[in-house]
Structures are given as structure tokens and as C-alpha cells.
Amino acid sequence: MASKQQITDAIYNAIDEVNAAQGSENQIAKDPKAILFGQGGKLDSLGLLTFVLQVEQRIQSAGHPSFTLTDEKAMADTATAFRTVDSLSDYIVSRL
Amino acid sequence: MDIKNIHCLLIADHTIDQLGAILKSSDDAPVVKATIAHFDQVQQILMNPALSCWKEGANAALVWTRPERAIDAFRRILSRERVTQEDLLAEVDEFASLILRASDRVEAVFVPLWTMPAWWRGTGGLELKSRPGAIGAVRALMLMNARLAEKLESNSKIHLLDASRWMASAGRNATNPKLWLMTKALYSLEVFKDAAADIKAILRGIAGLSKKLIVLDLDDTLWGGVVGENGWEGVALGGHDPVGESFADFQRALKGLKNTGVILAIVSKNDEKTAVSAIRENPEMVLKDSDFAGWRINWLDKATNIKELAEELNLGHDSIIFIDDNPAERARVKESLPLVTVPDWPADKMLYTQALHALRLFDRPSVTDEDMGRTDMYVAERQRTEAKSSSVSMEDWLASLQLKVTYEPLGPGNIKRAAQLFNKTNQMNLTTRRLTEAELLAWGQEKNHAMYAYRVADRFGDYGLTGIASVEVNNGEATVTDFLLSCRVMGRGVEKGMLTTLLDFAKKLGAKKTTAKYIESKRNKPCHDYFKDESGLPKNDAATEFWWTHDQDFPTPSHITLVQGDGSAVAEPTLAGS
Structure with a gap:
């Protein structure tokens, strides 16, 4: 099972990827407290889904091929689970 | 095309917003303002110039479609319906005609070729076959892309893009079925990044900003090892050794670039005699000494040597790239010559060819005969310089050249090269106007306008089309518009x-006086110097206006033979090697 730090690194890696399409004013910080979704977040709906799929791919490649962040449960938990980098890391740990 | 003001309309049948965001990024020049056209309205948008998306100032467009959406016959092929090749290609022709029609509204159109998602494999090998009334999908896709390329080829504003390479580069992450189903985004960010980089490379090429000169080190750059210590027999090059083969591959890639007009030169810390004999005598050398426009092989500072070479070849520092395996030499050149591009270079020699191909610095909208023979021209120039040093005076030297200048109107035979020259010449350029091929032709055809292309040849060979000048006459006054x-x-x-x-021309149309107004740019001081000091034209106090009154004939230099051509033939320079 991946550690929380490994999961956070995977999230940071995905942040690097999506930042390319975020514009200089909307860059997401690689910080546990960085807001991903909701008030103060910098991702629009397309950006959030792209980001979620990037994280999902990385977790799958790290030895969890059936892991998903786009099922009904994850979508229902979006507001809390995807709020910050740290909350997303915790959520992924809980789902693995 | 104004490289600082590019506005691209993105027309697609899949979500493409992220490509727009990447194009706007300033990490890679130029910054491209992007407007996303209405989703999945491709045909309607291409057909209708009255739509608002065409009225928002876009000077470029991207048309990126899914094959099954753009060509209904292909959708039917995927559904295993019976479709003939004729029906399929007729639809491609129709789609191509829509793109051609839309190209009138902008200065550049980018069209990624059709691809299928990497995960799609259909029925395997059967997809490459055809039988009466049925075509395999992969075979159909190849035919469609080839036909599209053929139909769009004649329009120089249209630039096809190899989307399959972006897909291959992104690998299994190129497409994600979930991303498509949830957002209608067909491609991943990796694909969009590659696409944006290719589009920007072409835009730089259109603007004449592609690199013209590659300056190369020798030891551990063109061959493995130190020739001064091992002799040419002892360096790694070619043969049956992976490192030697990688250097031969790298030289082949460089020679390929040279054959499209990129100039090669050497700057190396070595004994010149040893290094040159290695180039001439090593049978494994792919690059010969005649492939290099010049070299500085000595023990002096490389930055100084590059500066000297640039002056000798008359090239600006911003058109040069320097390749050297030694990080210290690269750092020194980067620091001393900030306009020279110095790419990081892999420590692993087997990755040199890949690194060269990844540079995206040599894109150009077209390759002319002059481009292909450019290095030959520099070699001939060396011979001219030698003749100059043996001549008694400047007049003797000029007379010995037997210069012939042919002037001709712009037409199908010269417009491609003329537009290229028009948009990239900086130093000897009176007004630095930038116009597309169509705009150049239209301007030259207006009443009381003359626009000539000039071909120059001398006893050493043909320089090809090297000059453009224009004049317009209004109410007895003529103005030199371009020079x-x-x-x-x-x-x-x-x-x-x-x-x-x-x-x-001005005199024949009744002009009493012809004026040339100098418009200063960052790089056209040589033009100002010429008009001020050598043209023989009277000038105002500020030396910004020069004129000739037609009560007397302008003295043509006696060492030049002026010949009028009709511009109908595609002239091929004798030094072009094509």
C-alpha cells in the first residue's frame, strides 16, 4: 500500500501537469493546504476532472490498478475529499 | 504575420479549452491568444464567414476534428457498413474545400491529421485491408490523411500537423476514455502540450525566427573521444559500436538539416590541421568539410569565435544555436552571447540525435532551392573573398565578379521564395513591412505599383532570389515602399x-520625384547606412528621407548587367544543389 507521502507526491506530480494549462494567475501550489475545490479553488470543472484523472492514473500506476476517484462515492464526497491537497491525500489513503 | 499579435480561433469537435490555455502561456514564445469556437460546430463555422467567432480579430485558426465526426463515411466504416473508397474520398475533398474556404479569413490555418485513440485496434490486421465495398478503418484513415494533405498542399497558409506523433509521445496517457465521457476532452494534457509546442514552432518559422546556423563542437560532439590525443583513427565514429553508430546517426541528422537550408559551422578547441584532416580523411565522417559554411578551430575563447563566425556569415546571434558536450563551454557561451540558443545537451552520447530532433527550432513554412543550397553559397562566398583579397582595388574586384541582376514581377514561379525573403530580411530593409504571399501579389498588381524580385548571379554561381523592392506613383510623386x-x-x-x-518605373509613369523614407527598426541600421553613405541620393538633415528628381538619369553601376525577366519560370540557382 502506498504511504500518505507517496500519495501526496503523486498529487504534486499531477499538479505540475495541470498547472501547464492553468495560466500564471491560476497556478496551484504544491502545498498540503493548497485549495483544490470550492471557494478559493483555482480549478474549473474541466480542470478538476482532468486533475482527478491524472491523480487516479498515478495511483493506478503505483500498484493499485483498480483504484478509482471517479465513481459515485468519490463524486458524492467531492466537496470534502477534494477540498485541499491534504484532504485528498487522506481520502485516497482511506480508499486504498 | 505579427508574431507579437497572434490570435488563434480553435475550432474542434472535442473539448479543446486546455490547448487554448497552454497556447497562451509565455513559457514558450510566441504567446498566442486563443478563442474557443462553439463546440462541435466545425462545418458550420468553416462554411459561414458571417459567424461572430470570425469577427473577434483572429488571424489564425486551428481545425481539429475526429475522423468519424468530420467524415460520415468513416463513421460508417467503423460501424462495418459498406463504403466505397470513392465515397470516402469525396467526403474528404468536401471537408478540404471547407478548410480552403476558411483559410481566406486568416493568415494561418493549422490542421492536425486524423488519428484514432491508441486503445482502439478494431479487428487488428483486417483494418489494413480492403475489398470491394469495404475498407479497413486504419487503411481508410491513411487514405483520408493522404488525400487531405494532397488537397491542402497548394495553400501555403495551411499547416498540417502530425497528431499521431503527439499520441505516440504521450503513450497510453494520450487519451482517456473516462476523460472523453465525462468532459468530451478527447486528448490529455500531454497531447495538448506537444500540439501547442508544434504550433508555436511553426509560428516562429512563419515569422522567420527559426534558427539558421548550428555551431558545433568536435570532440565528443561530432565524434567520440579527443582527436588531438587519439588521431582520427582512434575516435568513436560509425563502425559496429553503439557509441560510434550514435555519432554517425547524429551527423546524418545534422546533414539532413543542412540539406533543408540550416547552416553548419564548427567552433572547437583543437589544432586546426589535425581536426580538418580528421574531417577530410576519416571515411566514417558523414559530414564533409564542404558541409560546413565556416569554422574556427583554435584555442581561443569559443564565445569570441562564435561572434566572429556570425559576422563572417552575416547572421544575427538570435539565429544561432550552439551545441557542445562540455557544460562549462555551454555556460560560457550562454553568459557571453545571451541571444545565442545553447540547449542543455545529454551526457549520454547515444541520446544526441533524439535531443537534436526535440529542439523544434528549425521549422519553416517551406523549403526553397536556395534553402537547400545555402551552405554551397557560403562556400562560394569564401572563394569570392579569396578573389577579393587578390584584387588590386574594390573596383577591380567588383568588375571581376561579372554581376548580373535580373529583375522580374512577382508570380507563381517566385512568390514562395519572395514571401520568405520579404518576411525574414531585417538588416537591409528600408521599411520592414511584413506581408503574406497573397498580400504581396495583390499589392504588386495594383495600378501604379511595381514590385520586383531580384535574382543575382556572378561568375562563381547564382545566389538566387535575393532582393525585393517596390514603388508606387501618385500624382507625379513616387514612393519607394519596400527595399x-x-x-x-x-x-x-x-x-x-x-x-x-x-x-x-517611376519615371515612365510620369513621376517628377521619387522618395525613399527610412523607417528604423531594431536591426535595419545597415540599410540606413547604405542610403546615407552609399546610395548617392540627396537626403534631408535627419537622413531619414532620400530622393531622386527625374530631370536626370540615375547612374547605374557599370559593373552590373541589369536584365528584365518575366518571373514565370522557377529559376534554380546553380549553387543550390537541387
């Missing part, structure tokens, strides 16, 4: 030959 000449032929009196043709 530009390649640096390759500056300072030989060709300029006066060009002035003669313009002044003759």
Missing part, C-alpha cells in the same frame, strides 16, 4: 541596380 536585400549580396552595387529599376 530589401539579402545580406549575402550586400555591398556589391546590387542596391544601385535595384534603385535603377524602381526609378525607371
Whole structure:
């Protein structure tokens, strides 16, 4: 099972990827407290889904091929689970 | 096309917003303002110039479609319905005609070729076959792309893009079925990044900003090892050794670039005699000494040597790239010559060829005969310089060249090269106007306008089309609108030959006086110096206006033969090697 730090690194890696399409004013910080979704977040709906799929791919490649962040449960938990980098890391740990 | 003001309309049948965001990024020049056209309205948008998306100032467009959406016959092929090749290609022709029609509204159109998602494999090998009434999907896709390329080829504003390479580069992450189903985004960010980089490379090429000169080190750059210590027999090059083969591959890739007009030169810390004999005598050398426009092989500072070479070849520092395996030499050149591009270079020699191909610095909208033979021209220039040093005086040297200047109107035979020259010449350029092929042709055809292309040849060979000048006459007053000449032929009196043709035209149309107004740019001081000091034209106090009154004939230099051509034939320079 991946550690929380490994999961956070995977999230940071995905942040690097999506930042390319975020514009200089909307860059997401690689910080546990960085807001991903909701008030103060910098991702629009397309950006959030792209980001979620990037994280999902990385977790799958790290030895969890059936892991998903786009099922009904994850979508229902979006507001809390995807709020910050740290909350997303915790959520992924809980789902693995 | 104004490289600082590019506005691209993105027309697609899949979500493409993220490509727009990446194009806007300033990490890679130029910054491209992007507007996303209405989703999945491709045909309607291409057909209808009255739609608002065409009225928001876009000067470029991207048309990126899914094959099954753009071509209904292909959708039917995927559904295993019976479709003939004729029906399929007729639809492709129709789609191509829509793109051609839309190209009138902008200065550049980008069209990624059709691809299928990497995960799609259909029925395997059967997809490559055809039988009466049925075509395999992969075979159909190849036919469609080839036909599209053929139909769009004649329009120089349209740039096809190899989307399959972006897909291959992104690998299994190129497409994600979930991303498509949830957002209608067909491609991943990796694909969009590659696409944006290719589009920007082409835009730089259109603007004449592609690199013209590659300056290369020798030891551990063109061959493995130190020739001064091991002799040419002891360096790694070619043969049956992976490192030797990688250097031969790298040389082949460089030779390929040279054959499209990129100039090669050497700057190396070595003994010149040893290094040159290695180039000439090592049978494994792919690059011969005649492939290099010049070299500085000595123990001096490389930055100084590059600066000297740039002056010798008449090239600006921003058109140079320096490749050296040694990080210290790269750092020194980066620091001393900030305009020279110095790419990080892999420590692993087997990755050199890949690194060269990844540079995206040599894109150009077209390759002319002059491009293909450019290095030959520099070699001939060396011979001219030798003749110059053996001549008694400047007049003797000019007379010995037997210069012939042919002037001709713009037409199908010369417009491609003329537009290229028009948009990239900086130094000898009176006004630095930038116009597309169509705009150039239209301007030259207007009443009371003359626009000539000039071909220059001398006893050493043909320089090809190297000058353009234009004049317009209104109410007895003529104005020189453009006056530009390649640096390759500056300072030989060709300029006066060009002035003669313009002044003759103006006089014939009844002009009493012809004026040339100098518009300063960052790089056209040589043009100002010429008009001020050598043209023989009277000037105002600020030396910004120069004129000739037609009560007297302008003195044509006696060492030049002026010949009028009709511009109908595609002239091939004798030095072009094609």
C-alpha cells in the first residue's frame, strides 16, 4: 500500500501537469493546504476532472490498478475529499 | 504575420479549452491568444464567414476534428457498413474545400491529421485491408490523411500537423476514455502540450525566427573521444559500436538539416590541421568539410569565435544555436552571447540525435532551392573573398565578379521564395513591412505599383532570389515602399541596380520625384547606412528621407548587367544543389 507521502507526491506530480494549462494567475501550489475545490479553488470543472484523472492514473500506476476517484462515492464526497491537497491525500489513503 | 499579435480561433469537435490555455502561456514564445469556437460546430463555422467567432480579430485558426465526426463515411466504416473508397474520398475533398474556404479569413490555418485513440485496434490486421465495398478503418484513415494533405498542399497558409506523433509521445496517457465521457476532452494534457509546442514552432518559422546556423563542437560532439590525443583513427565514429553508430546517426541528422537550408559551422578547441584532416580523411565522417559554411578551430575563447563566425556569415546571434558536450563551454557561451540558443545537451552520447530532433527550432513554412543550397553559397562566398583579397582595388574586384541582376514581377514561379525573403530580411530593409504571399501579389498588381524580385548571379554561381523592392506613383510623386536585400549580396552595387529599376518605373509613369523614407527598426541600421553613405541620393538633415528628381538619369553601376525577366519560370540557382 502506498504511504500518505507517496500519495501526496503523486498529487504534486499531477499538479505540475495541470498547472501547464492553468495560466500564471491560476497556478496551484504544491502545498498540503493548497485549495483544490470550492471557494478559493483555482480549478474549473474541466480542470478538476482532468486533475482527478491524472491523480487516479498515478495511483493506478503505483500498484493499485483498480483504484478509482471517479465513481459515485468519490463524486458524492467531492466537496470534502477534494477540498485541499491534504484532504485528498487522506481520502485516497482511506480508499486504498 | 505579427508574431507579437497572434490570435488563434480553435475550432474542434472535442473539448479543446486546455490547448487554448497552454497556447497562451509565455513559457514558450510566441504567446498566442486563443478563442474557443462553439463546440462541435466545425462545418458550420468553416462554411459561414458571417459567424461572430470570425469577427473577434483572429488571424489564425486551428481545425481539429475526429475522423468519424468530420467524415460520415468513416463513421460508417467503423460501424462495418459498406463504403466505397470513392465515397470516402469525396467526403474528404468536401471537408478540404471547407478548410480552403476558411483559410481566406486568416493568415494561418493549422490542421492536425486524423488519428484514432491508441486503445482502439478494431479487428487488428483486417483494418489494413480492403475489398470491394469495404475498407479497413486504419487503411481508410491513411487514405483520408493522404488525400487531405494532397488537397491542402497548394495553400501555403495551411499547416498540417502530425497528431499521431503527439499520441505516440504521450503513450497510453494520450487519451482517456473516462476523460472523453465525462468532459468530451478527447486528448490529455500531454497531447495538448506537444500540439501547442508544434504550433508555436511553426509560428516562429512563419515569422522567420527559426534558427539558421548550428555551431558545433568536435570532440565528443561530432565524434567520440579527443582527436588531438587519439588521431582520427582512434575516435568513436560509425563502425559496429553503439557509441560510434550514435555519432554517425547524429551527423546524418545534422546533414539532413543542412540539406533543408540550416547552416553548419564548427567552433572547437583543437589544432586546426589535425581536426580538418580528421574531417577530410576519416571515411566514417558523414559530414564533409564542404558541409560546413565556416569554422574556427583554435584555442581561443569559443564565445569570441562564435561572434566572429556570425559576422563572417552575416547572421544575427538570435539565429544561432550552439551545441557542445562540455557544460562549462555551454555556460560560457550562454553568459557571453545571451541571444545565442545553447540547449542543455545529454551526457549520454547515444541520446544526441533524439535531443537534436526535440529542439523544434528549425521549422519553416517551406523549403526553397536556395534553402537547400545555402551552405554551397557560403562556400562560394569564401572563394569570392579569396578573389577579393587578390584584387588590386574594390573596383577591380567588383568588375571581376561579372554581376548580373535580373529583375522580374512577382508570380507563381517566385512568390514562395519572395514571401520568405520579404518576411525574414531585417538588416537591409528600408521599411520592414511584413506581408503574406497573397498580400504581396495583390499589392504588386495594383495600378501604379511595381514590385520586383531580384535574382543575382556572378561568375562563381547564382545566389538566387535575393532582393525585393517596390514603388508606387501618385500624382507625379513616387514612393519607394519596400527595399530589401539579402545580406549575402550586400555591398556589391546590387542596391544601385535595384534603385535603377524602381526609378525607371517611376519615371515612365510620369513621376517628377521619387522618395525613399527610412523607417528604423531594431536591426535595419545597415540599410540606413547604405542610403546615407552609399546610395548617392540627396537626403534631408535627419537622413531619414532620400530622393531622386527625374530631370536626370540615375547612374547605374557599370559593373552590373541589369536584365528584365518575366518571373514565370522557377529559376534554380546553380549553387543550390537541387
